[in-house]
Amino acid sequence: MEISQHITLLISILAPLVPFLLGLYRYKKTDGSYYPFIAVLGCAVLSETYRTIQLYNYYQGLNWPVGISTIGYNLYVLAIGLLYTILFYKWGLFENKTRPYYLVLIILSLAWVFDHLIINGNRISSPTKYYRLFYSLLLCLFAISHINKLIVSEKHSLLRNASFLICLGLLFFFVPYIIIEGVFLFSPKTSPDFYISVYQIRGRFNPLIYLIFTVAILWIPPKKPFIQLS
């Protein structure tokens, strides 16, 4: 293996690990509405570790049971789709109305199940490509709506607002993701070299996105000292 490949692998694992560990460190002091985001980072650490092992095996010329890694990634995309929806709900995207919130959670879950059962013919090892496009698009729309809300509601600089930075990271992550997943959807028979090259483009974006998430974790407001009627 070349040194550059070692560095790529190291960065892939460290990128989500740093904000996740920071999030855990600040967990007790953190405003509760951001807990789903820390959970998302935890899922990202697992997913990136998994993918890095996969990439390591590829560099070593070893085979990796692709089916197992796809099952893991399928579960990961479902989990983060739901967690981000919970996060946006806690930020007041649905104006505290529970009906549209539960509806979105149900639609997301059904889209995942539909992709598995109908489109993939109940093969759990096949990637849920349509669901991935759907949830990425939905999260981009949520992020844009939240940014629009922040323009009028935020009284300080947007760059010091954790939720704005998270939305920014989401847009920078999911817009290229939609394009890349779109390409794989419409040109499914590609060589492993092509897949790895495209994955590496995302790999170069990821550290930047996790850097934004790290700054966001640092800007998460502390728990508010509300008083109780004793």
Place this chain on the structure above:
Amino acid sequence: MDTSEKAIYSALLIALGIVGIILLYFIISIIRQQRRYREVSLAKINAEITTLENERKRIASDLHDEVGPLLSAVKLQINHLDISAGGQQKELVEKSSLYIDDVIKKMREISNDLLPNILVRRGLPAAAEDFISKVTHSTPLQVTFENDLKERIGLEKEVNLYRIIQEVVHNTLKHAKASRLKIRISQQDGMIVVATADDGVGLPENIHQRKEAGLGLLNLQSRTDVMGGEFNCKSAPGKGTSYLFEIPLA
């Protein structure tokens, strides 16, 4: 990669580059727009609140310095009327004198509500305590007041915080159906923290969409914004409402 894959790969790189630039431009323009909006809206709120407070101050001063002495003079003159004959005229003069007393008392109350003397002279904790004791005596709401603030924080901030406390108490009386309200003023890490909690019905889910109900909250938000602070509200149906105001001292 074969030739077709290389072509797709190049097209993908170009597409991602273009989308990245558009996204970056979008984000930068949003940040700039928000900064402008923030400055303009803050200046507007500041002007509105300053005008409102100046107007209140002027009316309070006019009532106290001009109308008050005139009424006292009228009362003095009425009391000097020659009503030795007694009967109906004497009763009329006595009644008029009592009415004038009521008017003077009411006028002092209005003048005090507009700008409490105690706030100017002794500061926020004393004024808040005075206001709360009046509320506790005249309504069934039991208000507990705790204060850690030892020094004066500037009249402008004191007036805004006093108005905030008034608004919270009025909201609790009017909408919350609460029996108890707790108010605490403290100083933490260079911030003045005003925290309140009641045992009322809580805010309705769609409070922000209801114009008349949301007006009180908007008022609280505007006062907090003017002081460069943060306003947070926690409420659930049936579980009461808690407000938190964090105002920088500097």
